[in-house]
Amino acid sequence: MGKTIEPTPLITVITPTHNRRETVLRAVESVLSQSMSRLEHIVVDDGSTDGTESALARIQDPRLIYVGAKWRGANAARNAGIERARAPLVTFLDSDDIYMPHRLERTLTWFEENPVLQVLISSFVSLKGSRITNCVNPEAFVSPAMLERTLVGQTIFIAGSAITARREALLAIGGYDSDITRMQDRELLLRLARRFGAQLSRDLDWTKYNSENSISGRRDGYVEAYANLMGKHPHIAHAYPHIPPYMISRQLIADILRGRIPEAFQGYMANRSSKTLGYSLPELMQG
Template identity: 30%
Template sequence: MDDTLVSIILPTYNRADYIRSALDSVFSQTFRNWELVIIDDGSTDDTVAVINDYDDSRIVYLYQENRGVSAARNHGIEKCRGQYIALLDSDDEWLPKKLEKQLRYMQENDFEICQTDEIWIRNGKRVNQPKKYSKPEGWFFESSLQMCLISPSCTIFTRKAWDVIGPFDVEMPSCEDYDMWLRACLAYPVGLLSERLTVKHGGRSDQLSNCVPCADLHRIRALVKILQCGKLDADQQAAAMSELGSKAKIYRQGCEKRGKKDEAERVWNLFCMMRDGKNISLNLLR
């Protein structure tokens, strides 16, 4: 693996208090042939000062006006050079042998996409993952419809795979990973190195999952996209339509509880159009 270049894509926005742990975990890797592409998505805190503490030619720093995590990742991947692409969120971290072991597992088992298992830290304390979040291996498109079963910071994929499944949808302020992993699970079997080599931090109020509203609407958009892609077989189409109905129902009920009757009916009517075999514009689901 010595001649394999891994491009680590690390988007960040106002994470000066957390990014140092992510950076330290990259520099602690036993696999050394990497470049670290940091995409600063318009930070206004001390993020640049923290990054400047790391003097290493393997760091590529890119700055952009604030456009969101999808645009940041896309920008970094566009500029990177590696045959393999590893994602790392700026508030997560890796154990030292993560890249070494994962690359070996991918190459020995001929996977284009692979993830590791992970340790969950919530509000500074380690917690056990509910069983429903257990990571599968292989072909699991139908299972991935219900919830996102691939974690960005756990994942490495080849440039060949990126050309098939990318880019991230810049119109989605959240659930952009759910959207892209649906495409990934449709196109490739996904490898799982079942060692907890990624540390995923959560529970803070500033995380996308907590501060971006209407996550259910974004998941509905992702399902409409995959249903309209023209690549699903009959069973996959039926499974995706069933999940779309479930998520549309949940969204409708949530809107009704909040007195948003017009929005509830609008999205439900869009689902009914899909159920009746009509295509709809994604502009209606932003």
């Protein structure tokens, strides 16, 4: 992490991390070895105690910027990165994921060929143990209304590392919501959807590693997270009255079929206590 002033980057990559030294080093390597070089990679360390800072300090590349402080969670860390970004385009990479070599070059091409484009959602390869899944979105521009509907119904593949947006668009909506700990990428996109819509890309340009302790890989607390998301966007339950009860009942049924009865009950009660949802059993059965 040298002091040399480089040309203004074309794109900023933001990686929040906390005590994931080995995987963040892998993530950084995948960024610095990209096929295009005019980039900056901001790693925002949310109070790691595992030697992350010293490990990153050994990387002598001025494009790597380490920001170390207590940012009160990954979303606040992402927002700190957005504030510091020098490039007009901002994209994200979770500390346990990696980019494929042409990720940023392909991303830049989308925005260069579409000057009015504000948001891009790419496709990715998901790894969980020995299971490999290609999560491929259709290649299409999705209008604001349709993007909102697909996000609520979870009919497209999204994850934090799939999102690229113009920095000004992210600042205009206030960045990530620091109160959200799950479904934060979906919540961010819901606010972006109201203004911009998004381009979906079929490019499989990064790899998602689903670790045992990753938030995205957990199924417990799903209904609580969904209820929290709907609480942030209460108009959705009225605009799409059949989607929220369907999403909740689907998760409860999945828990029951897996023998996760306590989790199903906890999810049902989280739904009942939600001011936005509060569906009864008959209403969920109709969903």
